[in-house]
Amino acid sequence: MLDIFRGLKNLIKVTYVHIDSPVFRLHYSITAMILIAFSLIVTTRQYVGNPIDCIHTKDVPEDVLNTFCWIHSTYTIKSAFNKTVGVEVPHKGIDNSKAKAEDKKCYMYYQWVCFCLFFQAILFYTPRWLWKNWEGGKIHALLMVLDVGVCSEIEKKQKKKLLLDYLWENLCFHNWWAYRYYLCELLSLCNVVGQMFLMDRFFDGAFITFGIDVLRFMESDQEDRWDPMIYIFPRMTKCTFHKFGVSGEVERLDSVCILPLNVVNEKIYVFLWFWFLILTVLTAGCVLYRVVIIVSPRMRVYLLRLRFRLVAREAIETVVRRSRMGDWFLFYMLGDNVDCVIFRDVMHELAARLAHHHRDVIDA
Incomplete structure (x- = not known):
């Protein structure tokens, strides 16, 4: 079984160059891996049992009936x-088939669960794919092995x-890069919210309140469950x-059919409901945080001071005041990847150059 998931390790591989936030990485790394793993579990029948077993008669072979009922769906x-089970009905949802058509609930989605999970994983990875193409390796190119800080003084200085x-030279030219x-x-926020409604549609309007209903079921009395x-x-x-x-x-x-695969499906979607909510x-x-950053230069100064305490306050204020929001985002990404001492020196020298340029402009 472990061999099946060996190929998923690339989704959560540790990279030393971060070009995005931890929350963003939860979408394309952890969530995509979880969804693909669940899709593999559902499709690997030998680990979860046969997807359907129907009580058959001598007139219809077992394989024929199972295949027919799996393809054409079943109902309750x-x-x-x-x-009451054992008194009025043999099982929950099983009763006389002469009921009215509107009283029947058909289950046509369980054949598509594995494909739906895989499609959801693709959707979670799509924003990452877009950003990786738009970012174009800028952070990695600017690092030049400065994330380690262990090199000769001459090389480090160069x-x-x-x-x-x-x-x-490129100050004030990074806004479009940051906005992307x-x-x-x-898009990640729209995706996770949209997928909640997608699954609600997939399960005939029963998914939006699924987690709340499960919690109520667990807290209710055993007689009323x-x-x-x-x-x-x-x-x-x-x-x-x-x-x-x-x-x-x-x-x-x-025929009455047993769906053992649904025992796995229900656990998967209970977990996904709470995970998607988180x-x-x-x-x-995170999106609200970005909005505050865009509209508040004071917040940008505070966040840089909070994150990079080695950099002098005056240097941070000078750099933020004379740059734009996109430049701030680039500084923050570089600070997360570059050695802290090197980043301090770069920020101090940039602030000194900006201050000197400002004085030259005033004198002129």
Whole structure:
């Protein structure tokens, strides 16, 4: 089983150059890996059992009935979920098949769960793919092995000068670059919220409140319990098979089917409901944080001071005051990757150059 997940390690490989935030990495790394792993678990039948087993008669072979019911879907009777098991009905949702059509709940989605999970993983990785192409390796190119800080003084001085010259010559030209990253974070928020509604549509409007219903079920009295997981992912369903009888008349065979795969599906989607909720809250907070950064230069100064305490306050204020929001984002990304002492020296030299240029402008 471990061999199946060996290929997923590339999604969570440790990279020493960070070009995005930790919350953003939760989307394309952890969440995408989880979704692909769940998709593999569902598709690997030998680890979770047969997806469907139907009670058959001698007139219909077992393999034929199982295949038919898996392909054409099964159903339950809605009113039978409220009846007493062992007295009125044999199982929750199983009752007389002569019920009205509107009382039947068909389950046509369980065949598509593995494909849906894989598609969701692609959607979670898409903002990362966009940002990686838009970023174009800028941070990695500017580092020049300055993230380690262990090199000769001559080499270190040359690389610091190259970095400083780039920042000086391209000051105020990074806004569009930063806004594209903020757009990717916004897309991540739209994706996780949209996927909640996508799954709600996928499960016939029963997913939005799924986690809350499960919590209520766990807290309710045992006598009053009604498991919402069984309603969305039933373990027992019914299947209707028609065939010609001996006399040439069409015969109807009602079969009861066991869906052991739904035991796995329900646990997967309970976890995903809570995980997506956590991601939504974290990403919404991250997007709000970006909005504050865009509109408040004072906040940019405070965040740089809070994150990089080796840099003098006057240097930070000078750099932020004479640069734009995109430059601040580049400084922050570089500070996360460059050795702290080297970053301090670069910021101090940039601030000194900016202050000197400002005095020259005033004198002129």
